Structure formats: C-alpha cells, structure tokens
Amino acid sequence: MTAPAPGSRPPAPRLKVFRWRAVGPLLVLLVIGVVLWWIFADSIARHESEQVGTQILGAKVEIQKLHLDLRHGKVMVYGLTVASPHEALRNLLQADELVADVDVLPLTEKKLIINRIAANGLRFGTRRETDGRVAAKSAGGDGIAGRVMAETREWAQQFKVPVLQLATGKISIDSLDPRRLSTLPAAEALGARADSSRKAWQASFEGLQLGPTIDSANATLEKLRHARATDIAALNEGRQAITRLKRASDRVTALERTVKTGVAGLQTGLAGLDSAKRRDYAFARSLLKLPTLDAPSVGAALFAPGTIKPFERVLYYAQLARRYMPPGLLPRAATGTKRVRRAGEDVRFPEERALPAFLLRSAELSFFLHPNSEQPQRYAGHLTGLTSDPALYGRPTSLGATGPQLAAGAMLNHVREIPVDTAGATLGGIRLPAFDVPGVPLRLDPGSGTTQLGFNLNGDTIHARFAIRSSNVTWARDSGFANSRLGELIWSAISRISDLNVEARISGALHNPDFAVRSNLDQAIATRLRAVLGAQVAAAEQQVRARVDALVSQQVAAARAQVTQVESRAQAQVAQQRARLDELQKQLEQRLREMTGGIRLP
Amino acid sequence: MFAIIKLIQSLFGALHSEGTPGQLAAGIVLGSFLGLTPLLNLHNAVILAALILLNVSFAGGMLGWALFVPIGFLLDPLFDWIGHRLLLAESLRGFWTSAYNTPIVPLTNFNNTVVLGSVVFAVVFAVPLFFATRLGVVRYRATIGARVRQSRFYKGLMASKAYNVYKMFRP
Numbered sequence: 001m002t003a004p005a006p007g008s009r010p011p012a013p014r015l016k017v018f019r020w021r022a023v024g025p026l027l028v029l030l031v032i033g034v035v036l037w038w039i040f041a042d043s044i045a046r047h048e049s050e051q052v053g054t055q056i057l058g059a060k061v062e063i064q065k066l067h068l069d070l071r072h073g074k075v076m077v078y079g080l081t082v083a084s085p086h087e088a089l090r091n092l093l094q095a096d097e098l099v100a101d102v103d104v105l106p107l108t109e110k111k112l113i114i115n116r117i118a119a120n121g122l123r124f125g126t127r128r129e130t131d132g133r134v135a136a137k138s139a140g141g142d143g144i145a146g147r148v149m150a151e152t153r154e155w156a157q158q159f160k161v162p163v164l165q166l167a168t169g170k171i172s173i174d175s176l177d178p179r180r181l182s183t184l185p186a187a188e189a190l191g192a193r194a195d196s197s198r199k200a201w202q203a204s205f206e207g208l209q210l211g212p213t214i215d216s217a218n219a220t221l222e223k224l225r226h227a228r229a230t231d232i233a234a235l236n237e238g239r240q241a242i243t244r245l246k247r248a249s250d251r252v253t254a255l256e257r258t259v260k261t262g263v264a265g266l267q268t269g270l271a272g273l274d275s276a277k278r279r280d281y282a283f284a285r286s287l288l289k290l291p292t293l294d295a296p297s298v299g300a301a302l303f304a305p306g307t308i309k310p311f312e313r314v315l316y317y318a319q320l321a322r323r324y325m326p327p328g329l330l331p332r333a334a335t336g337t338k339r340v341r342r343a344g345e346d347v348r349f350p351e352e353r354a355l356p357a358f359l360l361r362s363a364e365l366s367f368f369l370h371p372n373s374e375q376p377q378r379y380a381g382h383l384t385g386l387t388s389d390p391a392l393y394g395r396p397t398s399l400g401a402t403g404p405q406l407a408a409g410a411m412l413n414h415v416r417e418i419p420v421d422t423a424g425a426t427l428g429g430i431r432l433p434a435f436d437v438p439g440v441p442l443r444l445d446p447g448s449g450t451t452q453l454g455f456n457l458n459g460d461t462i463h464a465r466f467a468i469r470s471s472n473v474t475w476a477r478d479s480g481f482a483n484s485r486l487g488e489l490i491w492s493a494i495s496r497i498s499d500l501n502v503e504a505r506i507s508g509a510l511h512n513p514d515f516a517v518r519s520n521l522d523q524a525i526a527t528r529l530r531a532v533l534g535a536q537v538a539a540a541e542q543q544v545r546a547r548v549d550a551l552v553s554q555q556v557a558a559a560r561a562q563v564t565q566v567e568s569r570a571q572a573q574v575a576q577q578r579a580r581l582d583e584l585q586k587q588l589e590q591r592l593r594e595m596t597g598g599i600r601l602p
Numbered sequence: 603m604f605a606i607i608k609l610i611q612s613l614f615g616a617l618h619s620e621g622t623p624g625q626l627a628a629g630i631v632l633g634s635f636l637g638l639t640p641l642l643n644l645h646n647a648v649i650l651a652a653l654i655l656l657n658v659s660f661a662g663g664m665l666g667w668a669l670f671v672p673i674g675f676l677l678d679p680l681f682d683w684i685g686h687r688l689l690l691a692e693s694l695r696g697f698w699t700s701a702y703n704t705p706i707v708p709l710t711n712f713n714n715t716v717v718l719g720s721v722v723f724a725v726v727f728a729v730p731l732f733f734a735t736r737l738g739v740v741r742y743r744a745t746i747g748a749r750v751r752q753s754r755f756y757k758g759l760m761a762s763k764a765y766n767v768y769k770m771f772r773p
Contacts, residue, residue: 022654029654110708331695333686336714341640342678344716347689349702 042067049077051338056324058135058145059085059092070107075100083132084125085149086313091128096121106355114360117383122367143335148319156312159304159515176284176544178551186276187555190269191562197262198566204255205570210577213248217241217584221591229595238592245585252578259570266563273556280552284544299502299522300515302437307504307517310466314455318412318421321397327414329391348388356389365401379403390414405429405450423455432470442477442491446470446500462513464506473500493524609668611759616661617742618751627735629659631728633666638674638681638727639720644710674720684722685715 037044046066053061064079077098084090097120103113131137135149178184220241227234326332329350336343348357365381381401387393396413405428413420427450434445449470456463475495502519616626635649653663674681689698701707711717750756 016657018655019657026651026654108705108709109703331690331698333690333715336716339640339642341675342682342716344678344682344685344714344719346711347698347713347715349695349699349713351699351703354703 045075048337053082054134055143055335055338056145057082057085057092057320058133058143058149059083060132060134070102070104073102073104075102081128083128085133085135085145085316086309088131088133089128091126091132092124094121094123094126095119109355110357111355112358113355115362117360117363119363119365119367122365124367144323145320148316148323152312152316152319155315155510156308158512159308176287176547176551180283181280181548181552182283183273183276183280183548183552184555186269186273187552187559190266190273191555191559193269194266194559194563194566197266198570201255201259201262201566201570201573204258205573205577208248208251208255208577210248210252210581213244214580214584217245217588221584221588224588224591224595227595229597235592235595238588238595242585242588242592245581245588249578249581249585252574252581256574256578259574263567263571266567270560270563273559277548277552277556280548281545284548285541287544299518302521302525303502303504303517303519304515306435307466307468307502308515310453311455311464311504311506314423314453314464315457315462318423318455318457321412321421322414322419325386325388325390325397325412325414327391327417327419329389350389350392352392354392356387356392358386358388359393360386367401377404379406381408418459419457420459421455421457423453425451425453427451432468442475442494444500445474445476447472447474449500457510460510462506462508462510465503467503468500469502470500471498473498493527494521497521497524607759609665612661612665612668614750614756614759616659616665617739618747618756619659619661621659621662623736623739623743625657626659626662626739627732628656629653629662630666630669630735631732632656632658633663633668634670634727634731635721635724636663636667637670638677638724640674640711640714640717643717645721677720677723678716681716681719681723683715683719685717685719688718688722689713689715 042065045068046063049066050061050063060081060083062079062081062083063077065076066078067076069076077100078096080093080095080098082092082094084092098117100117101115103115106113135143135145138146138149220237224234224238324334329352331347331349333345333347336346350356361384363383363386365383367379367381368377379401380403381399383397383399385393385395385397387397390396390412391414394415396411396415398412399408399410401408406426408423408425408427410423411421413422429448430451432446432449432451434443436443446468447470449468449472452465452467452469454463454465475491475497477491477495497520499520502517504515504517506513506515508514616629619626621629632649632653636646636653639646652658653660688694698713702713712721
C-alpha cells in the first residue's frame with residue numbers, strides 16, 4: 001500500500017444520486033396510501049361531495065352514506081339532504097337513494113360524466129333542525145353562490161312597496177327638508193334670469209340712442225312751422241327726419257320683439273315654478289305614511305312582499321345555472337374548492353369536441369308530495385343534459401315532472417351566446433302556508449289551493465308570472481285590531497271573502513323590470529279605505545301642502561314680483577318711446593302736408 | 603412547543619449532519635415546494651418521492667417544509683395573482699386548453715390559480731434558494747459550526763429521542 005503523495009488532493013467521494021434503501025419505505029408508503037384510499041375513499045368522496053355541493057348551491061348538502069364502486073362505474077348515495085338556500089329550517093330536497101352510472105375513463109381528465117342517475121324517495125320542503133343556509137348568511141357574498149344570493153336580494157329590494165299603515169289608522173308625517181324641495185332653486189334661478197333680462201334690455205334700450213333722433217326731429221318740426229311752402233330745403237329736411245324716425249321706430253320694434261320673447265321665457269319660468277311646486281307637493285305627500293287608496297297599490301302593498309319571493313328564488317337558481325353553465329367555450333374561472341390555504345380560482349378550459357367537465361346525461365326522479373299525509377302521492381320526473389359546458393354538449397338542459405295535480409317543466413338553453421331560461425309549474429291541491437298580511441294585523445290562511453309559476457329569462461329580459469288561487473280562504477285578526485273602527489271596517493270588508501286570486505307579474509329589463517300585483521281583495525279594501533281614511537288623507541295632504549307653501553311662498557312671491565316688475569318696466573319703456581316716435585312722425589307728416597297742400601312732391 | 607423543538611432539532615441536525623452543503627440545500631429546496639404549494643396535490647407526491655429517493659437531506663426537506671409553510675400562507679395572494687395572470691394569458695390559452703383535456707394532467711390541479719402560482723414561484727425561487735442555502739451552510743460550518751457542536755445546548759438538544767427519528771433518514 002502506497003501513501004498518497006504529499007500535496008495531492010484526496011479523491012472526491014463518488015456522488016450517489018439515489019438513496020436505493022429508501023425504495024422499500026417508499027413502497028410501504030405507497031401501499032399504506034392505497035390501503036388508506038381503500039378504507040377512506042367513500043368518506044373522502046362523501047366529504048368532498050358535501051363540500052362541493054354546499055359551495056355550488058349556497059346551502060348545506062349532507063350525505064349519510066356514499067359508496068364508490070368504480071370497478072362497475074357506480075356511485076351510490078344514501079340519505080341526501082339539501083338545505084334550502086333561502087329558508088333557515090327547511091330543506092330544499094331529501095333523497096333516500098341516488099344511484100349514478102359514471103364513466104370511469106373521463107375521471108382521469110377530472111371530468112365527471114354521469115350517464116344516468118336514478119333517484120328514489122325524493123321529498124321537497126321538509127323541515128330540518130338546524131339552519132342550513134350558507135350563501136344567505138355570508139355577509140360579503142362569498143363565493144359564486146354568495147354573490148348570486150346578494151345580487152338577487154338586491155334585485156328583490158327594488159320592489160319594496162310602502163306597507164299599509166292601517167294598524168292604528170294614524171297618519172304621520174316625516175320632517176320636510178327644504179333642501180330637497182325643487183321650487184326654491186327654481187325660484188332663485190328665475191329671479192336671477194329676470195335680473196339678467198332686465199340688464200340686457202336696459203343695455204339694448206340705451207343702444208337705440210333715440211334721444212338725438214327725437215331732438216333732431218323736434219328741431220326740424222320747429223323749423224318747418226316757420227318755413228314757407230317754397231322752402232325746398234326745409235321740406236327735404238322734414239322728409240329726412242321722418243325717415244330717421246321710421247328707422248328708430250324699426251329699432252324699437254326689434255327691441256320690442258326681443259322683450260316679448262324674453263317675457264315669454266319668464267312666463268315659462270313662472271309656469272315652471274308652478275310645476276316645481278306641484279312636484280314638491282308630491283314629494284311632501286310621499287313623506288306621509290299614507291295608505292294608498294287605489295286598488296292596484298293596495299294589491300301591491302298586501303301581496304308584493306310575498307309574491308316577490310318566488311321570483312327571487314327562481315332567479316337565484318337561474319343565475320346560478322348561468323354562472324355554472326355559461327355559454328361559449330372561453331376559459332372561465334370559478335371559486336376553487338375550500339381548503340385551509342386560500343382557495344383561489346379554478347379555471348376551466350373547455351375544448352371543442354372534448355367532454356365537458358361535468359355532464360349528467362339523464363336522471364330519473366321518483367318523489368313524493370305530501371309525504372306525511374295518509375296517502376302520499378308519488379310523482380315522476382326526468383332531468384336531461386345537465387352540464388357545465390352546454391356549448392360542448394350542444395343541447396339544452398331540460399327538466400320535467402308530472403303527477404296528480406302537478407305539471408312542471410324547465411329548460412336551460414345555454415347552447416348559444418344568449419342564454420334562455422324557461423320554467424313553468426302548476427301545482428294544485430297543496431296547502432298554501434298561512435301568512436300575515438303586511439301592514440294589517442290580519443292573518444290569511446289560503447288553505448288548499450293552486451299555484452302557478454311561469455318564468456322566462458331571455459338574455460337580460462325577464463317575463464315572469466306567479467299566481468295563487470284558492471277558494472277556501474280563512475281570515476284571523478289581531479285582538480288589538482278588533483277594537484279600532486278602522487279594523488272593524490277592514491275586517492267587515494274582507495272577512496266574508498272566501499276566494500283568493502293573486503297574480504304577480506314581472507316584465508322588462510332584468511335590472512329594472514315592471515312589477516305588478518293584483519288580487520280580488522284590492523277593490524274591496526281600497527273602497528273601504530277610501531271611505532274611512534279619505535277625509536284624514538285629505539287633511540294630511542292639505543297639511544303638507546301648507547308646509548311646502550310656508551317654505552317656498554316667500555321666494556316664489558319675490559321671484560314672481562321681480563319678473564312682473566321687469567316685464568312691465570321693459571314694456572312701458574318700449575311703449576313710451578314708441579309713442580313719442582309715432583307722435584313726432586305724425587306731427588312732421590301733418591306739417592309737410594300743410595306746406596305742400598296735400599300735393600305729393602317727388 | 604414540541605413542533606418548535608423538533609424544528610430546532612431538525613435545523614441543527616441538518617446543519618451538523620454528514621451531508622454536504624449541496625445535499626442539505628437540495629433537501630431544503632424540495633421541502634420548500636411542500637411548504638409553498640398547497641400540500642394535497644399530485645405534484646407534492648412526486649416531491650415527497652424525490653425527497654425520499656434522491657440522496658438529499660431528508661431533514662433539510664422537513665426543515666424547508668416547516669419553514670416555508672407560513673411563508674406559503676403569507677404569499678397566497680401573490681400566488682393567486684401569478685396564477686390568474688398565467689391561466690388567463692391569451693398567448694397560453696392553447697397550451698392550458700390542451701393540458702386541461704389531457705388525461706392525468708388535470709389531476710395536478712394546475713388550473714387552480716393558487717396551485718399554479720405557487721408552483722411557478724417555487725420553481726423560480728428554487729435556484730436562488732439552493733445557492734443561498736449552500737453558501738450559508740458552508741459559512742456556518744466554517745465559522746461557528748464546531749463551537750456549536752461542542753456547546754451544552756447542542757448536546758442537550760440532540761440527546762432527545764426525536765433526534766433518533768431524524769437519524770433514520772440522515773444522508
């Protein structure tokens with residue numbers, strides 16, 4: 001063995017890239033992973049399904065049991081509960097069992113293609129113990145569902161109708177802020193306008209320079225009085241003076257026209273003051289908490305809060321569908337799955353002739369209505385073509401359900417650029433929930449009746465109708481209300497009415513549609529209201545008019561006086577000068593006629 | 603508390619291991635991927651496998667992971683922004699569309715803004731992190747390393763049982 005030569009570097013150790021002895025533990029880790037998946041796959045899938053479902057719908061989705069049988073392409077869901085996104089203690093639906101046939105291969109592309117779902121034991125609107133709303137409780141509108149919920153709520157807010165204040169029959173008036181009256185600035189503007197007109201007219205009048213013309217004409221007249229008929233120069237001078245007077249008269253006429261136009265403008269301003277005052281009366285009247293006395297307003301006040309809810313809910317689902325099933329093939333971002341870290345956004349990249357990220361080709365639904373009654377009625381429904389990429393699937397999503405006293409259908413056509421969502425349902429023989437009539441301490445129990453809903457959202461144009469019909473309405477009244485005369489009258493007006501027909505319609509641009517509600521109770525209540533409250537309303541209106549008058553009358557009177565003064569002064573000035581000019585012209589002509597003996601000289 | 607002690611143990615264990623500064627730096631870089639990017643993603647399975655299979659400092663990996671988890675949380679808004687920029691870039695749309703519709707690739711969650719942003723950040727950050735860490739370890743060992751090894755603190759720290767677990771995976 002030889003020692004290394006002094007000064008030579010020791011050989012560098014051979015670099016080992018792989019740690020081969022770790023292959024064993026890695027394989028063990030892999031096996032553990034597979035075993036854990038085998039044990040926990042169902043739980044993980046159940047948990048993920050609940051989480052994604054909750055996130056999509058904005059309401060808690062709960063699954064009792066989920067079993068993945070990927071070998072046979074089946075997923076079984078038992079005990080599905082979907083809470084209502086709008087009602088705290090109510091479920092949207094419950095299902096005993098869902099069996100889905102899943103295409104396994106697209107799962108490697110993270111695409112879920114369900115060929116068929118069979119759903120059994122569906123129930124709608126069942127009670128729940130805990131509040132299942134998620135989107136409705138997120139104050140800032142978190143996630144897509146939260147944002148859609150906030151938007152639809154805001155949309156529904158625009159239909160707030162003043163509630164009838166009939167409980168006490170008292171009419172109160174809110175304070176009237178003079179800054180919100182339009183008459184005051186209008187009067188101020190008119191005063192300023194009158195002042196500027198006055199100045200302008202005065203300047204124009206001075207610009208006429210009538211003084212020298214009149215003085216020269218006077219001098220000529222005087223000269224003519226002492227001149228002989230043969231004094232041709234004097235005669236010529238007289239004619240020239242008349243010509244100058246005529247020109248001055250023309251200038252006065254032009255000024256007069258200007259003054260007339262200005263006066264007409266000021267008169268329009270005065271008329272504008274009157275209409276501003278009328279607007280202020282209307283504004284002040286709106287501050288009164290008056291019951292509206294015309295029948296359509298009564299219908300809106302009574303039933304608008306109740307009838308806007310179905311529209312709001314259908315719109316929520318329609319808008320959710322538009323967010324999750326947008327038309328076109330452009331990349332689209334959606335809130336990512338919740339995790340401890342920031343969720344971020346998942347961007348999908350649909351591609352032509354590729355599978356959509358989610359597709360449910362067909363679902364067969366079997367469900368009960370009135371599940372708690374002695375003879376629950378079984379219904380059947382179908383759902384086809386529910387997909388995240390309608391442009392790829394190429395056909396609209398359709399939903400239908402039929403059964404005793406039920407006909408429902410919906411179509412979400414997002415295949416083309418402008419999405420069209422249509423839904424219609426008629427449901428009869430159902431017990432409609434009793435509700436308090438807004439503003440009136442009366443409770444209306446519609447009993448069993450029929451509800452109808454028609455909904456069409458074409459792009460951003462909405463046409464929707466909701467109707468309730470019942471022929472066995474019962475009324476209950478508040479004990480406090482019974483002691484008032486007003487209460488008695490209202491009660492006597494409607495307590496004998498056993499039919500209820502309410503119809504609400506929405507139409508127009510989605511952001512600001514027209515909303516109308518009418519019912520068979522409108523006329524009855526309106527007539528009674530008019531009889532009872534007419535005098536009080538008139539007195540209150542008189543009172544607010546007096547308040548408006550007190551606030552604006554001084555300024556209006558000042559503006560009116562200023563306009564009158566300016567007008568009369570300008571007109572008087574014009575008239576005075578015209579009279580002087582005419583008089584002088586007349587005298588000159590008279591004198592010339594006398595001198596020439598009526599002979600017209602060249 | 604235990605986590606902090608373990609972290610300190612890992613730190614000193616790694617610094618005084620027989621591994622080269624390069625191995626330690628490579629381990630920390632791989633660990634930084636685990637810390638910076640959302641953990642439960644397919645790419646992290648590959649990183650973990652690499653950490654186990656490659657002859658890099660496993661302790662360094664654990665140290666990098668522990669150190670970069672809070673940084674990852676802090677930088678999530680930045681990752682989100684980077685991911686947004688990349689995923690919605692017009693010029694890359696074809697690439698993403700093709701990747702999105704290729705089997706297995708979507709399972710990496712590359713189409714999530716935070717995942718993509720953090721992975722891109724970690725990749726870009728890996729090179730300076732590697733060289734900076736390697737330099738740091740070399741300087742440490744050349745300056746105060748020997749003194750720390752002789753200190754009571756170090757001896758007490760390394761005497762605990764947790765250190766034995768670390769020794770199983772030392773390079």
